[in-house]
Amino acid sequence: xxxxxxxxxxxxxxxxxxxxxxxxxxxxxxxxxxxxxxxxxxxxxxxxxxxxxxxxxxxxxxxxxxxxxxxxxxxxxxxxxxxxxxxxxxxxxxxxxxxxxxxxxxxxxxxxxxxxxxxxxxxxxxxxxxxxxxxxxxxxxxxxxxxxxxxxxxxxxxxxxxxxxxxxxxxxxxxxxxxxxxxxxxxxxxxxxxxxxxxxxxxxxxxxxxxxxxxxxxxxxxxxxxxxxxxxxxxxxxxxxxxxxxxxxxxxxxxxxxxxxxxxxxxxxxxxxxxxxxxxxxxxx
Amino acid sequence: xxxxxxxxxxxxxxxxxxxxxxxxxxxxxxxxxxxxxxxxxxxxxxxxxxxxxxxxxxxxxxxxxxxxxxxxxxxxxxxxxxxxxxxxxxxxxxxxxxxxxxxxxxxxxxxxxxxxxxxxxxxxxxxxxxxxxxxxxxxxxxxxxxxxxxxxxxxxxxxxxxxxxxxxxxxxxxxxxxxxxxxxxxxxxxxxxxxxxxxxxxxxxxxxxxxxxxxxxxxxxxxxxxxxxxxxxxxxxxxxxxxxxxxxxxxxxxxxxxxxxxxxxxxxxxxxxxxxxxxxxxxxxxxxxxxxxxxxxxxxxxxxxxxxxxxxxxx
Numbered sequence: 001x002x003x004x005x006x007x008x009x010x011x012x013x014x015x016x017x018x019x020x021x022x023x024x025x026x027x028x029x030x031x032x033x034x035x036x037x038x039x040x041x042x043x044x045x046x047x048x049x050x051x052x053x054x055x056x057x058x059x060x061x062x063x064x065x066x067x068x069x070x071x072x073x074x075x076x077x078x079x080x081x082x083x084x085x086x087x088x089x090x091x092x093x094x095x096x097x098x099x100x101x102x103x104x105x106x107x108x109x110x111x112x113x114x115x116x117x118x119x120x121x122x123x124x125x126x127x128x129x130x131x132x133x134x135x136x137x138x139x140x141x142x143x144x145x146x147x148x149x150x151x152x153x154x155x156x157x158x159x160x161x162x163x164x165x166x167x168x169x170x171x172x173x174x175x176x177x178x179x180x181x182x183x184x185x186x187x188x189x190x191x192x193x194x195x196x197x198x199x200x201x202x203x204x205x206x207x208x209x210x211x212x213x214x215x216x217x218x219x220x221x222x223x224x225x226x227x228x229x230x231x232x233x234x235x236x237x238x239x240x241x242x243x244x245x246x247x248x249x250x251x252x253x254x255x256x257x258x259x260x261x262x263x264x265x266x267x268x269x270x271x272x273x274x275x276x277x278x279x280x281x282x283x284x285x
Numbered sequence: 286x287x288x289x290x291x292x293x294x295x296x297x298x299x300x301x302x303x304x305x306x307x308x309x310x311x312x313x314x315x316x317x318x319x320x321x322x323x324x325x326x327x328x329x330x331x332x333x334x335x336x337x338x339x340x341x342x343x344x345x346x347x348x349x350x351x352x353x354x355x356x357x358x359x360x361x362x363x364x365x366x367x368x369x370x371x372x373x374x375x376x377x378x379x380x381x382x383x384x385x386x387x388x389x390x391x392x393x394x395x396x397x398x399x400x401x402x403x404x405x406x407x408x409x410x411x412x413x414x415x416x417x418x419x420x421x422x423x424x425x426x427x428x429x430x431x432x433x434x435x436x437x438x439x440x441x442x443x444x445x446x447x448x449x450x451x452x453x454x455x456x457x458x459x460x461x462x463x464x465x466x467x468x469x470x471x472x473x474x475x476x477x478x479x480x481x482x483x484x485x486x487x488x489x490x491x492x493x494x495x496x497x498x499x500x501x502x503x504x505x506x507x508x509x510x511x512x513x514x515x516x517x518x519x520x521x522x523x524x525x526x527x528x529x530x531x532x533x534x535x536x537x538x539x540x541x542x543x544x545x546x547x548x549x550x551x552x553x554x555x556x557x558x559x560x561x562x563x564x565x566x567x568x569x570x571x572x573x574x575x576x577x578x579x580x581x582x583x584x585x586x587x588x589x590x591x592x593x594x595x596x597x598x599x600x
Binding site: 031032096114126131132136218240241265267276 | 421430531
């Protein structure tokens with residue numbers, strides 16, 4: 001933008017900048033490329049052929065082994081991850097939006113105090129919560145159930161923070177006033193007027209929370225013993241620990257890792273603009 | 286961060302809220318109906334566990350009379366904390382994390398800053414490709430990233446090891462001295478692009494007129510970057526540093542995965558792994574004390590860093 005009038009830069013610094021960025025791009029993409037190549041190989045070729053070159057194309061065989069293993073447990077894990085992440089992020093986004101909207105638009109005593117508590121929550125190391133939560137959940141008997149992972153996942157202080165900022169920026173007070181004059185209740189106003197204006201922001205909040213839950217490992221590890229409740233991360237971690245004894249599992253760990261990251265990467269690339277608005281709001285801090 | 290954060294939001298919030306809503310806004314009941322869906326789970330799953338962990342950390346389990354006595358739980362004051370601070374494994378894990386953080390966080394953030402600054406100049410082509418490539422690892426869960434890299438570290442499978450051997454080197458990524466840095470590399474790979482995008486978004490928000498004058502005066506791109514751009518995006522750099530400190534102190538998944546293929550990572554390698562190992566041995570009070578100490582260190586470091594830097598930078 002600001003740099004449109006070209007300054008005469010020496011060819012050297014252009015080349016150096018491009019070379020540096022290419023090296024970094026190789027660094028970021030190399031493990032993913034390796035994973036793609038490895039997922040297409042038969043187990044026997046993993047150690048005997050060069051890791052960055054394709055050999056036999058066995059991807060479909062590997063996929064069917066992966067999904068057939070232990071009565072299709074991998075498909076179950078994938079489904080669990082989707083349930084935890086999609087439902088958790090959807091509920092989490094809705095409650096963050098309601099709270100952030102109230103903090104932005106309603107005047108009430110204690111508002112700034114509540115907001116500071118939420119900001120303090122952003123700094124809490126969530127892994128420190130997992131162990132005490134485990135004990136509390138054992139006492140109430142919901143350890144080792146879907147709820148044990150789902151319930152803590154819906155809380156996102158960062159989501160409330162984003163919702164407050166986005167509401168202040170995107171929802172004009174005049175519109176709320178107008179809806180009130182028309183006799184609409186506060187919830188009606190929120191869902192019919194504010195919701196539309198906030199939709200892009202809500203997508204951003206949803207994405208951040210989705211990735212947070214999708215990537216979560218420590219909480220499900222602490223909470224779950226039953227394999228059929230595992231998300232993909234925990235399931236693959238378990239398989240990876242067994243490859244020393246069951247070396248044939250290695251190919252499934254590789255193929256399973258690839259299958260688990262491809263949909264999220266696609267989601268990322270398609271929804272880039274939403275990430276940028278979230279990160280820009282984060283940088284307002 | 287609260288300081289910087291509230292200041293930032295207040296600016297935004299006030300500009301949006303300039304016109305007061307009529308008759309003091311809605312009734313208290315309505316306000317509560319908006320707040321409760323978030324605050325109820327927030328209290329139950331955030332605040333209560335914190336309070337519970339603090340309470341537990343002051344308890345001890347004792348036995349009445351010898352090995353066959355019955356055990357009972359009682360108030361022990363700071364006994365658990367005394368035990369934490371006398372535990373050699375605790376200090377060893379803190380030492381590793383400190384070394385990790387002192388090296389990994391600056392390396393990652395400097396690379397992120399250089400990338401963000403380069404993307405903000407006319408020097409580069411293919412900008413969106415570079416942005417997406419750097420951000421892509423953020424889509425990969427820490428566990429999966431560690432699994433991917435552990436294949437690249439493995440002496441049997443790794444093409445990287447093969448290539449380095451071709452150059453006459455004998456790399457051992459999983460050796461006692463190297464494995465900490467192999468874990469650090471996984472974190473760097475995961476988070477550089479994310480931090481870069483936070484900084485880049487801040488750079489994009491700077492109005493161009495700010496450096497038009499400097500350009501007319503013949504300032505080089507370097508001078509503009511270091512003298513003008515970096516100071517302006519200092520709050521973003523502080524933010525990314527604080528998030529990185531929090532992340533480092535919570536380190537678990539990456540070393541836990543590398544432990545599956547390297548005997549040089551113990552079950553108490555990081556403070557978090559230690560807390561989990563202690564809890565697995567049913568010593569929940571000791572585990573709670575360790576968790577509280579980690580959380581306090583996190584708070585002290587994040588707030589301390591923010592105060593220090595915001596004073597220095599005069600923010």
